[in-house]
Amino acid sequence: MTVQNKVALVTGAGQGIGRGIALRLARDGFSVAVADLQSQKEKGEAVVAEIEASGGTAVFIAADVGQRADVVGAVETATQQLGGFDVIVNNAGIAQVRPVMEITEEDLEQVFRINLNSVIWGIQAAAAKFEELQHGGRIISAASIAAVKGFPILGAYSASKFAVRGITQAAAQELAPKGITVNAYAPGIVGTGMWDLIDRELGKINGKPAGQNLRDNVEAIALGRIETPDDVAKVVSFFAGADSDYVTGQTLIVDGGILYS
Numbered sequence: 643m644t645v646q647n648k649v650a651l652v653t654g655a656g657q658g659i660g661r662g663i664a665l666r667l668a669r670d671g672f673s674v675a676v677a678d679l680q681s682q683k684e685k686g687e688a689v690v691a692e693i694e695a696s697g698g699t700a701v702f703i704a705a706d707v708g709q710r711a712d713v714v715g716a717v718e719t720a721t722q723q724l725g726g727f728d729v730i731v732n733n734a735g736i737a738q739v740r741p742v743m744e745i746t747e748e749d750l751e752q753v754f755r756i757n758l759n760s761v762i763w764g765i766q767a768a769a770a771k772f773e774e775l776q777h778g779g780r781i782i783s784a785a786s787i788a789a790v791k792g793f794p795i796l797g798a799y800s801a802s803k804f805a806v807r808g809i810t811q812a813a814a815q816e817l818a819p820k821g822i823t824v825n826a827y828a829p830g831i832v833g834t835g836m837w838d839l840i841d842r843e844l845g846k847i848n849g850k851p852a853g854q855n856l857r858d859n860v861e862a863i864a865l866g867r868i869e870t871p872d873d874v875a876k877v878v879s880f881f882a883g884a885d886s887d888y889v890t891g892q893t894l895i896v897d898g899g900i901l902y903s
């Protein structure tokens with residue numbers, strides 16, 4: 643599929659899954675706003691350079707997705723700099739490795755602000771922009787297999803991802819009359835910085851050596867290999883493109899065969 647004159651904004655696109663999505667949407671023909679924290683500027687600009695080297699168009703936008711004003715500002719900047727606005731991918735997120743009995747108020751505030759509130763700000767900012775531009779659009783957000791089954795030691799993280807599924811279903815129904823679809827992707831075990839952190843932090847709790855927690859999880863994957871950002875990006879490409887015109891409110895599991903819906 644190749645699109646023309648369309649703009650997509652991807653949050654958390656300086657590395658990992660977000661980077662994979664930004665590169666894939668650029669290959670699909672989108673002009674891409676690569677959004678990430680100011681501290682990730684160098685990595686974000688490297689993604690922009692990679693897209694430009696392949697003949698695409700991209701800009702880096704610094705934004706903390708936990709701040710509503712930053713998300714609204716990022717959508718506005720993307721529209722001004724890239725000449726339109728068609729797709730938002732609310733991808734940025736953080737892991738939190740903590741037994742339920744040890745979760746603090748600060749932990750909960752942080753994981754929900756970055757994993758859930760950010761998605762709501764993204765939905766609001768994108769839908770308002772689509773309405774201003776007088777066309778529909780696509781809203782796509784990061785869930786997880788932890789949005790379908792609660793994972794031990796990832797309790798608050800799982801709860802925040804279950805909430806992403808909930809808001810996706812609600813927003814899909816509210817925004818359908820405006821020609822906006824709202825969907826989510828639920829990756830499994832993806833080899834990114836996030837899983838490096840989870841492996842390390844789980845190891846501190848269960849004493850397993852470095853890499854063992856990751857290997858244990860990989861054994862549960864039917865397709866027998868760890869997931870790549872590109873595996874996830876293919877699903878996001880589907881949600882961003884014309885072939886998913888009649889799909890909304892869904893959370894699509896892309897995990898190589900861990901959970902079965």
Ligand SMILES: NC(=O)C1=CN([C@@H]2O[C@H](COP(=O)(O)OP(=O)(O)OC[C@H]3O[C@@H](n4cnc5c(N)ncnc54)[C@H](O)[C@@H]3O)[C@@H](O)[C@H]2O)C=CC1
Pocket residue numbers: 653654655656657658659660677678679682705706707708733734735736737756784785786787828829830831832833834835836837
């Ligand atoms: N890695 C995995 O196995 C899985 C990841 N996911 C989800 O996929 C998404 C991407 O994860 P990964 O690429 O693996 O993580 P990652 O840790 O490699 O990358 C996350 C990116 O988000 C950015 N980010 C974090 N907080 C931010 C904030 N407040 N504002 C703006 N950007 C921020 C980081 O700077 C980073 O570039 C997350 O929502 C994650 O929960 C879901 C299922 C599995």
Ligand SMILES: CC(=O)C(C)=O
Pocket residue numbers: 737786787788793829830831832836840
């Ligand atoms: C990071 C994440 O979502 C899982 C399930 O590993």
